[in-house]
Amino acid sequence: MVRSIRWKGAAFTAPFLIGFVFLFLIPIGYAIYQSLFLEQQSGLGLGGTSTEFVGLRNYGHGFTDGAFLGSVWRVFLFACVQVPALLAISLLMALLLDSVTARAAARFRPVLLVPYMIPGIVAAIVWVNLYSPMVGPLTPLGKALGFSWNFFAPAMVWPSIGNLLTWHGIGYTMLILYASLQAVPRELFDAARVDGASELRVALSVKIPAVRPALVLTGMLSIIGMLQIFNEPLLFRHVTPQTVTARFTPIMVIYNEAFNAGNYDYAAALSVILAAILGTASYLFYRFTSREVA
Numbered sequence: 280m281v282r283s284i285r286w287k288g289a290a291f292t293a294p295f296l297i298g299f300v301f302l303f304l305i306p307i308g309y310a311i312y313q314s315l316f317l318e319q320q321s322g323l324g325l326g327g328t329s330t331e332f333v334g335l336r337n338y339g340h341g342f343t344d345g346a347f348l349g350s351v352w353r354v355f356l357f358a359c360v361q362v363p364a365l366l367a368i369s370l371l372m373a374l375l376l377d378s379v380t381a382r383a384a385a386r387f388r389p390v391l392l393v394p395y396m397i398p399g400i401v402a403a404i405v406w407v408n409l410y411s412p413m414v415g416p417l418t419p420l421g422k423a424l425g426f427s428w429n430f431f432a433p434a435m436v437w438p439s440i441g442n443l444l445t446w447h448g449i450g451y452t453m454l455i456l457y458a459s460l461q462a463v464p465r466e467l468f469d470a471a472r473v474d475g476a477s478e479l480r481v482a483l484s485v486k487i488p489a490v491r492p493a494l495v496l497t498g499m500l501s502i503i504g505m506l507q508i509f510n511e512p513l514l515f516r517h518v519t520p521q522t523v524t525a526r527f528t529p530i531m532v533i534y535n536e537a538f539n540a541g542n543y544d545y546a547a548a549l550s551v552i553l554a555a556i557l558g559t560a561s562y563l564f565y566r567f568t569s570r571e572v573a
Contacts, residue, residue: 337548
């Protein structure tokens with residue numbers, strides 16, 4: 280009977296394990312394998328090409344590639360601002376939603392989740408058109424209010440992208456935090472109110488500490504997502520190529536090396552390096568932010 284239960288459990292998890300092996304482990308293993316080789320050309324580029332084993336040479340090149348490291352640093356600084364802003368706004372919305380009746384919350388939840396249900400590339404196209412000084416309504420609105428803003432200017436590109444990402448991801452993050460708030464026993468809130476705590480004190484001292492694990496989870500997911508942004512800068516590049524270059528983000532650098540330069544081996548090495556950076560950043564964030572709630 281025990282053996283039968285084990286086989287049933289294995290059969291139940293088999294579809295996930297098969298998908299995980301073929302969609303994650305094998306591609307990652309092949310990327311690592313490919314990164315150890317380099318395509319060499321003979322005859323000053325006029326002869327044939329040959330693939331040679333070069334070991335860690337591609338990784339050495341990646342760790343000294345100023346364009347790639349600059350893109351990582353650029354996106355890291357952006358994430359240091361974007362992730363806290365996204366979490367703060369989502370947490371505020373979750374707290375406000377938790378303060379209303381269950382019937383009212385049920386009406387607002389689907390509306391707040393609509394932006395997340397829109398594909399990222401579609402959302403980027405919509406916002407690029409909204410930002411456009413030719414067809415978008417925001418520039419004429421700014422002129423009517425006395426502002427002459429340009430959302431594609433060098434100083435405004437990152438805020439414009441950040442606003443787009445916040446609009447797109449705030450509903451999903453808010454829903455996770457709201458679900459975490461709903462799991463907290465209501466007696467804790469009632470006890471704090473009986474002790475004379477105001478609603479602000481209840482939120483700061485009871486509700487926010489109670490959702491710390493959810494904040495850590497959404498923060499880690501946001502960091503991973505921010506360091507992999509591609510669709511939004513790529514569309515902005517079509518509008519302002521002088522500001523958003525082909526090496527603006529790490530994924531754009533990898534895309535350019537693979538599909539424009541044809542250097543797949545080096546692109547694979549950069550992908551592995553970026554994966555290691557993401558793993559390290561996620562681990563450090565989790566290590567320094569997750570602790571037991573007293």
